[in-house]
Amino acid sequence: NAGVMQNPRHLVRRRGQEARLRCSPMKGHSHVYWYRQLPEEGLKFMVYLQKENIIDESGMPKERFSAEFPKEGPSILRIQQVVRGDSAAYFCASSPGTYNEQFFGPGTRLTVL
Amino acid sequence: AQTVTQSQPEMSVQEAETVTLSCTYDTSESDYYLFWYKQPPSRQMILVIRQEAYKQQNATENRFSVNFQKAAKSFSLKISDSQLGDAAMYFCAYRSTYSGGGADGLTFGKGTHLIIQP
Numbered sequence: 001n002a003g004v005m006q007n008p009r010h011l012v013r014r015r016g017q018e019a020r021l022r023c024s025p026m027k028g029h030s031h032v033y034w035y036r037q038l039p040e041e042g043l044k045f046m047v048y049l050q051k052e053n054i055i056d057e058s059g060m061p062k063e064r065f066s067a068e069f070p071k072e073g074p075s076i077l078r079i080q081q082v083v084r085g086d087s088a089a090y091f092c093a094s095s096p097g098t099y100n101e102q103f104f105g106p107g108t109r110l111t112v113l
Numbered sequence: 114a115q116t117v118t119q120s121q122p123e124m125s126v127q128e129a130e131t132v133t134l135s136c137t138y139d140t141s142e143s144d145y146y147l148f149w150y151k152q153p154p155s156r157q158m159i160l161v162i163r164q165e166a167y168k169q170q171n172a173t174e175n176r177f178s179v180n181f182q183k184a185a186k187s188f189s190l191k192i193s194d195s196q197l198g199d200a201a202m203y204f205c206a207y208r209s210t211y212s213g214g215g216a217d218g219l220t221f222g223k224g225t226h227l228i229i230q231p
Contacts, residue, residue, distance in 0.1 A: 033218055042117075042204050043158070045218025058215040089156060099146070099210065102219060104158035 002027065004094050004105035005074075012111045019079040019086070021108045025094030032075045033102055034067060037089040049075060082112045114215070115140045115207050119222035126195050127230045133180075134190045134225045136205030146208040147181070147188045148219065153201040161203070164188065192227075200229045 005024040013019050025032050030051050035043040048056040049069035060067065064082075069075040079086055089109050093102035116139045126132035138147070149161040164172045164181050171179050176193045192199055202224045209216040 035218070040223075042221030042223045043219070045215055045220070048217040056213055056215065056217045058213075059218060091158060093158075098212065098217070099208070101148075101160055101163060103160070104150075106155070106157050109156075 004029075004092060004103055006090075006092050006105035006108050008108060009106060010109050010111070012113060013082050014113050015083060016081050019082050019110055021077040021079075021090050021092075021110070023075040023077070023092030023094075023105060025075070025092075026103055029094035029096050029103070031095045031098065031100075032069050033093045033095075034075075034077050035091045035093065037091060037107070039088075043091060046077075079110075082110075084112050086110060087112045115142075115145075115209065115220050117205050117207050117220050117222040119205055119225050121225045122223075123226040123228065125228040125230060126192075128195055128197060130195055131191060131193045132195055132227065134192075134203050134205075134227065136188045136190070136222055138186050138188065138205070138207050138220075140186070140207065140209075142209060142211070144210045146210070147179075148206040148208065149177070149179070149188075149190045150204045150206060150221075151199075151201045152204060152224070158204075162190065195229050197229050197231060200227060202226050 032049045034046040037043045045059040047067045064080045066078045089107045091107045092105045095102045145166045147164045151159045180189045204224045205222040206219040
């Protein structure tokens with residue numbers, strides 16, 4: 001059973017460009033969570049999605065950030081008009097249910113030049 | 114909102130010795146979940162151990178065990194017979210049993226960097 005997949009592993013963008021981060025949950029998992037990790041910090045919750053629904057986006061910045069988890073395909077975290085402060089590692093996790101363990105992907109390291 | 118505090122930015126232990134990593138948390142909830150995650154240099158987050166707050170028995174996974182003190186809101190991780198492969202950042206995390214308002218995500222501490230001396 002493959003683990004949580006994230007791609008790309010590394011992404012470099014110039015200020016003002018868009019960044020798209022993809023997450024494929026483990027087989028049988030319909031719950032996806034996105035987290036951001038700044039240098040020397042723990043992970044911070046951003047958004048929780050189930051198929052075709054955003055359940056909790058209270059950790060998402062109000063502007064430029066959006067997330068989706070379509071019926072088919074991976075979950076996407078989209079950052080528009082990136083700024084240097086968006087440079088971080090973005091982790092996706094999945095679980096089979098609301099209160100089960102969250103299994104993490106390897107993360108995407110975003111660098112904004 | 115819940116907070117998780119790890120007061121030891123870095124710990125060092127000799128190989129084969131035992132080390133304890135501290136974690137305290139603040140919550141007004143009576144039921145919740147606590148976790149320890151390991152993040153090696155590869156940056157992959159790996160679940161080490163999980164504890165349900167309603168269980169009085171401390172969780173154990175091979176060389177890893179916890180000391181869960183609910184009244185003190187303390188959740189320390191003990192690693193016995195430390196091995197070189199245990200070197201990593203260790204994060205304590207809290208998960209509410211509620212939903213919404215950020216409660217669905219894990220709340221992490223800032224981590225403890227564990228160094229294993231050969």
